């Protein structure tokens with residue numbers, strides 16, 4: 220019997236030993252306490268977590284040496300897992316922290332209450348050290364954060380680089396535009412030079428031809444006059460032919476004189492003269508034409524003389540041309556409004572977009588004469604051509620197309636300006652600017 224019992228005890232011991240070894244080898248800490256929380260047994264896993272040998276803690280109250288905290292705050296005695304287990308019977312896995320020396324362990328604790336006998340209750344707690352896991356999670360989070368941060372940095376850098384590239388592109392575009400503008404200006408200047416060159420040679424050629432033709436023309440005219448006198452009233456048919464010849468000669472003569480005017484543009488002799496008087500003289504010269512076309516002339520002119528530097532005859536030539544242009548454009552019954560005034564040139568930029576910078580100096584006083592008509596205006600596509608020699612929209616034989624090119628040249632030689640533009644209200648405004 221005793222031997223049986225001894226054998227039984229020995230067997231039990233061996234089973235318990237194996238159980239202890241098995242429980243001891245798992246990482247999870249297992250602790251068994253009585254109803255008061257005194258440690259009855261624990262495995263090596265629990266020792267590892269508390270850092271104390273289980274022999275030391277047997278019989279000691281668990282709450283005392285397992286001070287837990289949650290979210291950085293100490294867990295009060297009534298909320299200690301052990302109490303919860305003893306009051307509620309079971310506790311699902313919860314996260315806690317345990318301060319051990321200098322380090323803080325992250326623990327996951329679960330447990331349940333059980334009856335040893337009818338009157339005796341006990342608790343078993345499973346404590347898992349998840350510090351490493353939490354740390355590696357934290358590391359992962361940190362890594363992810365720093366990866367996100369460096370990605371952010373990279374994006375910001377990319378954005379900066381993009382911005383810089385954009386700036387460079389804008390700069391390039393600007394420069395490109397600048398170059399284009401310069402190129403255009405250069406082309407314009409070259410075109411102007413070519414045009415001037417052409418004008419000069421055309422002028423020389425025309426002048427040569429005009430001289431050659433001038434004398435034969437006067438011979439023809441004198442011949443026609445002579446024949447007209449000879450025939451008298453006798454032969455109406457012959458008289459008509461002679462009149463036709465004279466008419467043709469007159470027209471040819473006008474063209475020739477225009478060409479000669481155009482090509483002998485040298486030498487203007489400038490002196491101070493009254494612009495009002497020259498204007499009146501010019502109007503007077505064309506008064507028959509003005510009367511024929513019933514043109515009303517409105518003068519917005521002061522009584523006192525308006526002195527300007529000019530070659531009187533040449534300016535008269537210009538004015539006659541402009542007045543006739545306006546009258547012919549208006550047809551019958553138009554109104555011609557002439558205005559004359561002085562203007563002081565301000566600093567650069569002042570004065571209705573004229574190229575004062577080129578021609579007139581700041582502080583200079585100019586005499587301005589404006590001739591407005593109530594005609595149809597000049598079609599946009601003609602505006603750039605009206606100063607070209609021989610550009611005319613008049614019927615063949617009615618205009619040489621030299622009027623405005625001569626007028627412009629004359630004004631250029633005065634160091635002044637001739638501008639022709641469409642008025643907003645309709646009609647054309649010719650503006651003459653003289654130095655005073």
Ligand SMILES: Nc1ncnc2c1ncn2[C@@H]1O[C@H](COP(=O)(O)OP(=O)(O)OP(=O)(O)O)[C@@H](O)[C@H]1O
Nearest residue numbers: 544545548605611612613618619620621622623647
């Ligand atoms: N006031 C104006 N209104 C409308 N068109 C005008 C006016 N002035 C000039 N033009 C246009 O400009 C063209 C050129 O004028 P320009 O004085 O050089 O020659 P023209 O008048 O045709 O010939 P010419 O001067 O020999 O009589 C005219 O044919 C006309 O088409």
Ligand SMILES: [Mg+2]
Nearest residue numbers: 540544622623
């Ligand atoms: Mg004309």
